[in-house]
Amino acid sequence: MDYIISVLSTYFDNADLTKWIVLGFAFLSAVAFTASIGILIYNLSNPLKQRLHTISGPDHAHRQSSGHKKIDKTLESIEKYVTPKSKTEQINTKQLLMHAGFEKTSALTSYYAIKIILTLIALICAVIATNFFPELTSQKVVVYTLLAVGTASFIPNIVLSKLAERRTKALRNAFPDALDLLVVASEAGLGFQAALNRVAKEIDSISPELSQELQLVCQKARIGISIPVGLNQFIERTGLSELQGLVSIITQSVKLGSSMGDTLREYAVEFRDRRMQKAEEEAAKIGTKMIFPLVTCIWPGFFAVAVGPAIVKVLDMFAGR
Template sequence: MRLALLALIFIIVMAMVMLMSNALARRAATRARLNEVRGERLRLTDSASLRGDTMAKGWHKLTEIIEKSGISLVDTQGETLRARLIAAGYNSPLAPKLFTAIRLGMLVLLPAILVGLIFLGGTEISPFKLYLFGVGLAVFGLYAPNLFISAKADRRREAIVNGFPDSLDLMLVCVEAGLGMEAAFDRVGREMQHSHPLVAQMLSIVTLELRAGSSREEALRNMASRTQVTEIRSFSTLLIQSDKLGSSIGETLRVYASEMREKRRMRAEEKAHRLPVLLSVPLVACMLPVMIGVLMLPAIIRVIREMLPAMSGG
């Protein structure tokens, strides 16, 4: 009995030692992995920031060289162009000048490429056609960047509108939990970095402006002007009026979140109702001629077999 008891105690002690050693080993491995991930994230952040600084310096030198050569890159509608570029996601101060430089480059480069290909290929083309194609390419190069900026701005607006109701729900939870407006914006911005990065970026910029000393009204109006989205502009105006009148922010967020969800549902229903109309065009253009041919072909063959001999006197 004594030996059995000692053996049982030895087994229990060894089991406890093994369990503790395994737990410590797992904890050490987890800590090492976290340190490795943290170091890799810092390295990627530093390299990305250095790469961004290098690219910004390169673009800045390029614009300086172009302007020193006598070509002005200042647009006559600078504020409007700046607002369009910000709505498309280009927040750099050099963005308007780079946009103008790209337009001028494509205006000259595309016709030059056409002329070079014609002369290198040895193709003979009339001066009128060469002039016509050159003008067409020049016009395309002049307006293609505008179309690209407009399309990208529309995609960003759509992404913001689709993700904004979810951010309002999270913001309502934060406000009802006791957080202020600035803290709610910061919390929601950090929570939505992966699901809706554009909305998270928008809220993070508002938080930074509030922390920098801007008033709440100024920060909200800047948010509306940056995004150029009707729903965001209405939301900013609603929050400013609620702040001035002293009404409940939570109730305001609840009502507006319900309206945003209803609008999103109505947009989805509108797209669903448009689908049969859009499908009717390819159905009529592709399937209707085939169906008519399949139905009428036997009758046409029979008419040909019976009418042609009778008409020829057979």
């Protein structure tokens, strides 16, 4: 804090004015951070709850839609200032946000706004923390501040990657069960679209995320989008690239008029085998992964118990001489 005040004092003659400027900047950063957290929680709201609020009454729905519009306008106004200029980075970030379940158009702006606010908060906290260590030199203060800022700007990337990975894994684990239900519904006489709609409703108790994605495919099919196109968009949103074979099989079955039930049954067996092979691969890695906790946690304690008494006796023997 004193270092920043000393730097700003070169531009302002009044020391009290400099302190008030720094405190004002810290206050504005805290307010912006709180607003960003509120926007994030708002974007994370459950779509089912939004639907229930809409059904509850026209007045409430009107107020909710007006609130949505105000927030969207605010995010649109700051979009050009917070989002990066690189189109490649924007596309990659949007893809990760979709895989994590954030499909709103304002999700990208909210994500980068949170990154900027966290960076500012980390900068202020680092400066305040270094104030309690007056023995630190100016170079160390700058280095620690840059480390704090870099860490704060990198944390959202890690969190987003973990969220996307966890959601994709949950969808991948639940999809074989959905395929089995789809086979049963197709063999019961339902068409593919009707069977998919029924599966989307039944799978909700097991995987709400997969249920929402399949319902979205059915909704797009109702407005005229073909099933293969809707499934390709489903793969793009979820990151389940291994389902590309399913789209090809369904397209081929529609063109040739072959049995959809037999085709889906064969693919369900193949997809389940892939999941089993993935589980076996992860199980084979356990032995290697256990080396690190064994070496760092268990072996030191074992040597302390097994070799410790002998070392104590040797030391006592030499001390006695």
